[in-house]
Amino acid sequence: MARTGSPDPPIFDGHNDTVLSLVKTGRSFFDRSTEGHIDLPRAREGGLGGGFFAVYIYDPVNAEHARPGRADPDAGMKIYGDERTWPEPMPLDYAQSAALDLLGRLLETAQASGGRIGIVHTAAELQRCLDAGIFAMLLHFEGAEPLDPDGHALEVFYASGLRSVGLTHSRRNRFARGVPFKFPSSPDTGEGLTDAGKALVRQLNRRRIMIDLSHINERGFWDVAGITDAPLVATHSNAHALSPSPRNLTDRQLDAIRESRGIAGLNFHVGFLREDGGRESNTPIARMVDHIEYMAKRMGIDHVALGSDFDGATMPAELKDAAGLPRLMQALRDRGFGGEDLRKLAHGNWVRVLRETWGA
Ligand SMILES: [Zn+2]
Structure with missing residues (x-):
């Protein structure tokens, strides 16, 4: 879709749940939809050049919400606001079967794209896709539940293209604990990594798979920081100083991300943007820029991206959706971000941190 004026740099984005949205709605990634936020036509219109595609697995209690054909897929979903109500970690075979289904769907989508989509395994491939207008998919686990403690499954998933793993969603598993959905709250909500979690961090380092720290609680964050040799990355988290959700990053965490040459990716969810944690969609785009401004001031422009x-x-x-991204870019320009800074925010920082993490 042609756009007028100076073209924005292509955007690479740190987090989406698009594959689940495709399953739940039955829509195709290749057709423009009014449901969800990303499909290829809307991505092209908005200048979205690709992103992290999350494989997220519903816990067995909520599994029916991931199935197609429900009028309102999220209605009645059990939300875990308190650690004490969390279910037992899900069985490995359940998680692996769900992961294969979602990962397979992403690979099928790329396969069916006739070259319009590329699965990226290296930073050079990512840059090439962005330059050539090929939509770049990065395969990511949002929660390490499909990984066995001995590390065999990771090799299979790596061979399938997996290049990024978040240790846990907002729940607990064999490796780590996430932050519950409550507001306001510090992210310091419970115990840190288990021994299996510490071993997994070392394995991910050896394999040079990126570790995502969004959703993990604060003690887990510092445990990873003490072990990993890669830049610290939170793919989709904001500034806790502006919105005191446990999903957001404290100033100390932002400082640690800067010192490790890492990245925080701006989460567009209104509940993580607003000072009151409310879910009002009338939250202005300017509020997104407030968080970017804050994080850029605290860490430097090299450590802020989009998620x-x-x-x-x-x-x-x-x-609204991916087609609306030029409005965010305009709001950033209006606040003084331009030229090289805007390129870094849009995709340059992601390419840099992935190169340093993956080694190519
Ligand atoms: Zn998430």
Whole structure:
């Protein structure tokens, strides 16, 4: 879709739940839809050049919400606001079977794209896709539940293209604990990594798979920071100083990310943007820029990126979906971000940190 004026740099985004949205709605990634936030036509219109595609597995209690054909897939979903109500970690075979289904769907989508989509395994491939207008998919686990403690499954998933793993979603598993969904709250909500979690961090380092620290609680964050030799990355988290959700990053965490040459990706979810944690979609795009400004001031422009949470969260109505991204870019220009800074925010920082993490 042609756009007028100076073209924005292509955007690479740190988080979406698009594959689950495709399953739940039955829509195709190749057709423009009014449901969800990303499909190829809307990505092209908005200048979205690709992103992290999350494989997220519903816990068995909520599994029916991941199935197609429900009028309102999220209605009645059990939300875990308190650690004490968390279910037992899900069985490995259940998690692996769900992961194979979602990973397979992403690979099928790329396969069916006739060259319009590329699965990226290296930073050079990612840059090439962005330059050539090929939509770049990075395969990511949002929660390490499909990985066995001995590390065999990771090799299979790596061979399938997996290049990024978040140790846990907002729940607990064999490796780590996430933050519950409560507001306001510090992210310091419980115990850190288990021994299996510490071993997994070392294995991910050896394999040079990126570790994502969004959703993990604060003690887990510091445990990873003490072990890993890679830059610290939170793919979709904001500034806790501006919105005191446990999903957001404290100033100390932002400082640690800067010192490790890492990245925080701006989450567009209104509940993580607003000072009151409310879910009002009338939250202005300017509020997104407030968080970017804060994080850029605290860490430097090299450590801030985008991590939309498209297809998994409530977007500001003013932005709406991937086709609305030029409105965010304009708001950034209006606040003084331009030229090389805008390129870094849009995709340059992601390419840099992935190169340093993956080694190519
Ligand atoms: Zn998430």
